Each structure stands twice: as structure tokens, then as C-alpha cells.
Amino acid sequence: MPEKHSLGRWGEDVACRFLEMCGYQCLDRRFRRPGGEIDLILARDLMVVFVEVKTRGPRCQVPPEVWVTPRQRSRLRRMARIWLADHHDPAWIGYRFDVVAISYGGSDGGSELRHLVGVG
Numbered sequence: 001m002p003e004k005h006s007l008g009r010w011g012e013d014v015a016c017r018f019l020e021m022c023g024y025q026c027l028d029r030r031f032r033r034p035g036g037e038i039d040l041i042l043a044r045d046l047m048v049v050f051v052e053v054k055t056r057g058p059r060c061q062v063p064p065e066v067w068v069t070p071r072q073r074s075r076l077r078r079m080a081r082i083w084l085a086d087h088h089d090p091a092w093i094g095y096r097f098d099v100v101a102i103s104y105g106g107s108d109g110g111s112e113l114r115h116l117v118g119v120g
Helices: 004-021 072-085
Strands: 023-034 036-044 046-057 096-103 111-116
Touching: 004 023, 004 036, 004 046, 004 096, 004 111, 023 072, 036 072, 046 072, 072 096
Parallel strands: 046 096
Antiparallel strands: 023 036, 036 046, 096 111
């Protein structure tokens, strides 16, 4: 995964598959509007879950979740309001913000995935 964008897409794919195996249903991916993007939007138990995926390569010494800044959280909340306005469903009882942090281990393996619930 030498390129930044291919590593990010790989991480989003891995995160989505992982969350689907955990019982989440994918509603949207890479939701974009002027001013921002949401990597994954899923649902589980009538809850909408907005997910920021952070993937870092083997040379990164800082955990991926550290890169989710307060400014990025604010942008995620703003984008979530836009998505909810476009996709209103009265059955949903709430929403939350999660982070999936992936440390890619390189060709030697050893990748690690962490699902951080309710971080927004």
C-alpha cells in the first residue's frame, strides 16, 4: 500500500467489512458535500453511526486515532447533520460518532484495528 490514498481506501474497506461482521449495516460510504466527508455511515440497533477511519502505515509512531482533531470532529458533526436531513428515518432512535483506527503492519503483517465507540 505505498500510496496514501490507496492505504486510506484499503483502511475504509477493512473497517467496513469488520463492522458489518459485527452486525452493522452500511448505509453510505464516502459521503461528500462541500466542506467535508464522512468515511462510513452505518446502522445498528436503530442507531446511526458516523465513522471516521484513520489508517496509518508501519512507520507511523503515533496511534491513528490521535489524528482525529477537534476541528475534524466538528466537521464530522456538521456533515452528519446534513446527512441526517437528507436521510430522515423516524425509526432511528439516535446517532453517534465512532473512530476506527488501523495501524497497517506493511507486507510483514501485524496490522491492528481498534474500534473506538462514541468519540464525537
